[in-house]
Amino acid sequence: MIQLINSEKDNLISAKLSDKISKKDVEKIHSLIHNILENHKKVDFYFEMEDFEGYTLKGFWEDIKVDSAHISDYGKMAFVGEKKWQEWVAKATAFFTSSEVKYFDLEEKEKAMLWINQ
Template sequence: MLQVINLEHEDLIAAKISGKLTEKDMEKMHPLIHNIIKKGHKVDFYFEMEDFEGYNLKGFWEDLKIDLAHLDDYGKMAFVGNKKWQEGTAKAADFFTNSEVKFFDISEKVQAKKWINLN
């Protein structure tokens, strides 16, 4: 499940992620991304992962399509979690995008928010 937690910054999407992400979750993100791009900004992301289990197949496919369409539109990405594989997810995002990507342990949530300018 994807729960948007902050849209107050004009170039940042902040969300809590738990369980498995689905196609419907990804469909929520796409218009948010487009709203920021239309304003001429790069899209920054803050993802707080709590009990995150990954994607179902349709969710993964939809996320991949969105990311491929917007590779040059992403700015900074902060991933906050507590599992080693989640850190691997952040490293994969860093490899496949032109974004500045950082993984933060859940104990470093305050630092992650400061780094992404979510205060």
């Protein structure tokens, strides 16, 4: 599930991720990406993962399609999590994109918000 978090930064998608991400969740984020790109060159992301289990199969496939279409539109990405595999996902994301990607432990979420808002 994706729960959007209010952000003061115009080109930032900020969200809490929990349970599993569905196709519908990814479609919601995809429409936000398009809205931001109408006025900005890049989209930044802040993802706070707590009790996050990954994706449904359809959600994963939809995310791959969205990322393939917009990978050059992504700016900074902050991943905030509680598990080692989440840190590995952040590192893998950094490998496949030219975006600046950082992982923060859950107790560092204020630090992550400061970094993404710079």
